[in-house]
Amino acid sequence: MTSLPPPSRYRPRGRIMRCATAxxxxxxxxxASWTAxxxxxxxxxxxxxxxxxxxxxxxxxxxxxxxxSLSSVPNSPFPTGFGVLSLxxxxxxxxxxxxxxxxxxxxxxxxxxxxxxxxxPGADITVGGPPTxxxxxxxxxxxxxxxxxxxxxxxxxxxxxxxxxxxxxxxTVPVDGFSAVGMAAVDPSGRFLRVVTYLxxxxxxxxxxxxxxxxxxxxxxxxxxxxxxxxxxxxxxxxVSNEFGFxxxxxxxxxxxxxxxxxxxxxxxxxxxxxxxxxxxNTRLYVPNAMGxxxxxxxxxxxxxxxxxxxxxxxxxxxxxPGQVALHPDGKTLYLIDVLTAQVTTRVHxxxxxxxxxxxxxxxxxxxxxxxxxxxxVVALTP
Numbered sequence: 001m002t003s004l005p006p007p008s009r010y011r012p013r014g015r016i017m018r019c020a021t022a023x024x025x026x027x028x029x030x031x032a033s034w035t036a037x038x039x040x041x042x043x044x045x046x047x048x049x050x051x052x053x054x055x056x057x058x059x060x061x062x063x064x065x066x067x068x069s070l071s072s073v074p075n076s077p078f079p080t081g082f083g084v085l086s087l088x089x090x091x092x093x094x095x096x097x098x099x100x101x102x103x104x105x106x107x108x109x110x111x112x113x114x115x116x117x118x119x120x121p122g123a124d125i126t127v128g129g130p131p132t133x134x135x136x137x138x139x140x141x142x143x144x145x146x147x148x149x150x151x152x153x154x155x156x157x158x159x160x161x162x163x164x165x166x167x168x169x170x171x172t173v174p175v176d177g178f179s180a181v182g183m184a185a186v187d188p189s190g191r192f193l194r195v196v197t198y199l200x201x202x203x204x205x206x207x208x209x210x211x212x213x214x215x216x217x218x219x220x221x222x223x224x225x226x227x228x229x230x231x232x233x234x235x236x237x238x239x240v241s242n243e244f245g246f247x248x249x250x251x252x253x254x255x256x257x258x259x260x261x262x263x264x265x266x267x268x269x270x271x272x273x274x275x276x277x278x279x280x281x282n283t284r285l286y287v288p289n290a291m292g293x294x295x296x297x298x299x300x301x302x303x304x305x306x307x308x309x310x311x312x313x314x315x316x317x318x319x320x321x322p323g324q325v326a327l328h329p330d331g332k333t334l335y336l337i338d339v340l341t342a343q344v345t346t347r348v349h350x351x352x353x354x355x356x357x358x359x360x361x362x363x364x365x366x367x368x369x370x371x372x373x374x375x376x377x378v379v380a381l382t383p
Contacts, residue, residue, distance in 0.1 A: 046063060046113055046114075046115065047063070047064040047329075047381070047382050047383070048061050048062065048063055048064060048073070048111060048115050048381075048382045049061070049062040049064055049070065049326065049335065049348070049379065049380070049381050049382075050062075050087060050089070050096060050111075050117075050379065050380045050381075050382075051337055051346060051348070051369045051371060051374055051378060051379050052080070052084040052087045052098055052371065052374060052378035052379075053077065053084065053346065053369070053370075053371025053372045053373060053374060053378075054083060054084055054085055054372075054373045054374060054375045054376065054378065055082075055083075055372045055373040056077070056345075056370075056371045056372035056373070057079055057080060057081065057082045057102075058077030058078060058079050058080060058370070058371045059076075059077055059078050059080055059084075059087070059096075059098065059109070059117060059371070060072070060076050060077040060078075060346070060369035060370050060371045061073045061076045061077070061078065061111070061115045061116075061117060062076070062348065062367060062369065063115055064328065064381065064382075068328050068330065068332070068333035068350060068362070069350075069364060070335075070348055070350070070364075070367040071367070072367065072368070072369075072370070073114065073115030073116065074114070074115075074116075075116065076115070076369075076370065077369065077370045077371050078109070078116070078117040080098055080100060080107055080109070081098070081100025081102055081103040081105060081107055082100055082101070082102030082103065083100050083101035083102040083103075083130070084098045084099070084100050084101075084376075084378055085099070085101065085132050085133065085181065085183075085375060085376035085378065086098065086099055086131075086132065086133040086134050086183070086184075086376055086377055086378060087377065087378045087379065087380055088134050088135060088136050088143075088380070089136075089380035089382065090136060090140045090159070090163070091136075091138070091139065091140040092140065093382045093383045094110055094111045094112075094382070095108060095109070095110050095111075095120065095140075095163045096108070096109050096110075096111065096117070096380060097109075097123070097134055097136070097143060097165075098134070098378075099127075099131030099132065099133065099134045099145055099146075100131070101130035101131055101132060101148070102130075103126075104126055104127055104128070104129060104130060104131065105124065105125055105126045105127065105131070106123075106124075106125050106127065106131060106134060106143070106145055106157075106165065107119065107123060107124045108120035108123025108124070108163055108164075108165065109123075110163065111382070120162070120163040120164065121162070121164060122160070122162065122163075122164025122165065122166075123163055123164050123165050125157065125165050127145055127147050127155050128147055128153070128155065128172075129147040129148060129149055129152070129153075130147065130148045131145050131146065131147050131148070132146050132147070132148045132152075132180070132181050132182050132183070132376075133145070133146040133182055133183045133184040133195075133376070133377075134146070134184070135184040135185055135186045135193065136159070136186065137186055137190045137208070138186065138188055138189075138190045139190060140159055141158065141159050142156060142157070142158060142159065142168065142208070142212050143156070143157045143158075143159055143165060144156050144157075144184060144186065144193055144208075144214070145157065146175065146182040146183070146184045146195055147172075148180045148181065148182060149180070150178045150180070151174045151175050151176065151177065151178065152174070152175040152178075152180070152182050152197075153172045153173060153174050153175060154172060154173050154175060154184070154193070154195060154206070154214060155167075155172050156168040156170045156212035156213075156214060157212075158212060168211060168212030168213075169211070169212075170209075170211060170212040170213040170214060171213070171214075173206060173214045173215075173216055174216075175195050175197060175204050176197065176200075176202045176204045176219035177197035177199070177200035177201075177202040177204075177219070178197060178199045178200055180198070180199055181198040181199065181227075181376075182195050182196065182197050182198065183195070183196050183198070183226075183227055183228050183229065183376065183377065184196075184229070185228075185229040185230065185231065185238075186208070187231065187235060187238075187253065187257070188231055188233075188234075188235030189235055190208065191207065191208055191257060192205060192206065192207060192208060192217075192253075192257040193205070193206040193208055193214060194206075194229045194238065196222065196226035196227060196228075196229055196240060197226070198225055198226065198227055198243075200224075200226075201221055201222055201223055201224045201225075201226065202219040202220070202221060202222065202226075203219060203220050203222050203226060203229070203240060204216065204218075204219045205217040205218060205219065205220065205257060205259070207257060217257060217258075220259055222240050222242060222249050223242035223244065223245030223247065223249060223266060224242065224243075224244035224245060225242055225243030225244035225245065226240045226241065226242055226243075226249070227240075227241050227243055227273075227274065227275060227376075228240075228241050228274065228275030228276070228376070228377050230275060230276045230277060230278070231278070232278050232282055232285075232300060232304070233278050233279075233280065233281075233282040234282055235253065236252065236253055236304065237250060237251065237252060237253065237262060237300075237304040238250070238251040238253055238259065239251075239276045239285065239306075241269075241273035241274060241275050241276060241287060242266065242273065243272045243273065243274075243290075245266060246268060246269060246270070246271060246272060246273070246292075247266040247267055247268045247269055247273070248265075248266055248267045248269060248273055248276060248287060248306065249261070249265055249266045250262030250264075250265040250266070250267065250304055250305070250306060251265070251304075252303075252304055262303065262304035262305055262306070263303055263304070263305040264305050264306070265306075267298065267306045267308075269287055269289055269292070269296040269313065270289060270292055270294065270296060270312075270313045271289025271290065271291050271292015271293070271294055271296070271313065272289055272290045272291035272292060273287045273288070273289055273290075273296065274287065274288045274289070274290050274322065274323050274324060274339070275287065275288070275324055275325075275377055277325050277326065277327055278300060279327060279331060280327070280329065280331060281331065282300065283299065283300055283357075284297065284298065284299060284300055284309070284357045285297070285298045285300050285306060286298075286325050286327075286334060286359075287325070288316070288322035288323060288324060288325050288336060288337075289313060289316075289322060290321045290322055290323060290339055291321070292313065293315065293316045293318075293320065293321070293322065294313035294314055294315055294316055294322070295312075295313060295314045295316060295322060295325060295334075295336060295351070295359060296308070296312050296313040296314075297309035297312040297313070297314065297357055297358065297359060298312070299357065309356065309357045309358055310356055310357070310358050311358045311359075312358070314351070314358070314359040314360075316336060316349070317347075317349055317366065319341060319342035319343070320338045320340075320341045320342070320347065320349075321338060321339040321340045321341070322336055322337075322338065322339070323337050323338055323339030323340075323346075323374055323375065324336075324337045324339075324374070324377065324378070324379045325337070326379050326380075326381045327381070328381070329383070331353065332352060332353050333350060333351070333352065333353065333362070334350075334351040334352075334353055334359060335348050335349070335350055335351075335381075336348070336349040336350075336351060337349075337369075337374055337379050338374060339373065339374055339375050340373055343368070344372060345368055345369060345370055345371060345372055346368075346369045346371050346372065346373070346374040347366040347367065347368055347369065348366060348367045348369060349361070349366045350362040350364045350366075
């Protein structure tokens with residue numbers, strides 16, 4: 001695919017930020033793990049947002065009210081291993097897994113109705129190198145862990161009924177290119193795994209067998225600096241954020257898992273994109289620009305084509321680097337989560353989604369998560 005030259009005013013900072021993360025991962029060593037104490041029970045059916053800190057060894061938990069407002073739960077953030085670059089929520093909406101590169105491991109936690117995180121017995125495992133990403137199958141029965149290296153590889157684990165992790169017995173598979181900060185996603189069908197390599201321009205593709213065996217389907221070329229693959233809600237389209245391309249690559253997913261470009265791909269975001277999310281009705285897509293300090297918004301057409309929404313991109317608060325976005329199930333509220341901020345700890349900012357899809361600040365104050373440097377897909381919102 002043909003690359004467009006990115007605006008020079010963004011390139012140095014974006015390259016420095018992510019390359020610093022790559023160097024950070026390469027230098028990590030084992031650290032001691034901590035255990036969160038149980039908290040009191042509270043009302044069932046509470047909704048929470050979890051935000052991990054890459055540099056602060058913790059997971060922040062925020063209570064999400066019905067009106068979309070946020071508040072920190074007692075004792076948050078909860079400690080975990082060092083170097084978290086990925087956080088995945090199981091289908092039960094209460095079990096979460098985080099790979100922590102500092103300890104060459106993955107840990108699982110369960111969220112109670114009070115918002116307290118508790119370690120899951122048997123879900124604290126070690127892998128063969130610094131893990132940079134994890135992805136669950138849609139049924140929650142398989143966990144795939146990307147291990148950084150030159151080349152890196154992917155390991156698979158079976159998830160037991162209790163949430164414990166056990167090796168699947170399937171062979172590891174190599175990742176094409178230099179995957180020091182590789183990121184992964186499983187197709188909504190559960191049949192295919194995608195892994196992008198940040199320090200390169202490739203996406204590796206694998207077919208997944210019921211026993212967790214991964215069969216390489218080959219790599220395709222994307223633009224430089226691919227991160228955080230994301231899917232449309234119907235599972236027909238895949239979008240990859242290209243940090244050094246300053247755009248999104250869109251792909252149609254074939255029945256056999258093969259990928260072909262969506263019409264008009266790639267789509268400029270006017271900054272350094274950090275992972276896209278699609279609305280529940282599958283009609284709009286939003287992506288934060290870490291450099292460019294904004295959120296890009298698109299109409300998602302039935303053929304996978306993206307068309308910019310009115311007024312896009314939308315300004316982010318001053319002195320922040322937008323890292324991720326999350327959507328409230330009400331379809332009216334969008335949350336913007338920082339990678340870094342002048343206040344040091346990560347903040348969450350709230351936007352209102354208008355009828356035409358455009359965004360406006362909600363007027364609510366930002367909420368401090370208490371964690372530092374939320375880099376990568378480290379945010380999850382419970383159902």
